[in-house]
Amino acid sequence: DAKTTQPTSMDCAEGRAANLPCNHSTISGNEYVYWYRQIHSQGPQYIIHGLKNNETNEMASLIITEDRKSSTLILPHATLRDTAVYYCIVRVRTNAGKSTFGDGTTLTVKP
């Protein structure tokens, strides 16, 4: 499975969009990009996933570059409750046993 690179930490002002980048330059054609977040040592929570098209759900948007070597998770209107560690994972969709979480990005939303 492809490895990912994320910044260690980021800050965002409350109410503004938070854009979290992830590099996955060795991604294979059948590998999806998944995003999870972990709030205050709770169990991680699924956010969104995609293959090559941009995706949007009630929580966030996922933008994947055309060459699929990087992606950006967008939280459109960040709130204080979005402060968390965000993990970008790349793996084959049907094999969650290959999920490597890495160290993620600590997003701090400031008032």
Place this chain on the structure above:
Amino acid sequence: NAGVTQTPKFQVLKTGQSMTLQCAQDMNHNSMYWYRQDPGMGLRLIYYSASEGTTDKGEVPNGYNVSRLNKREFSLRLESAAPSQTSVYFCASSDVMRFRLGEQFFGPGTRLTVL
């Protein structure tokens, strides 16, 4: 639905003691997983069970054993605990038939300290 439940929530062991961490899910998921998370780090996969009756090693299986008791339950055993196993342990489940294929649901974690 309770989702994924784990017991106990907290545990303190002495070096060399054994214990079993319990995990159960009520979502009828086929796959279950055990992860550990050391302070300030991401999750590392210990073992997983793709379906009832099968188990496979993850990144860090040494010092652990697992049992997929039935479709609902997946336990993690430490036979002889070591201080290096001090960590937070998360159980998760998923089902490839869900519309969000591969989405994993996580339990609240077990905080284990080995003295």
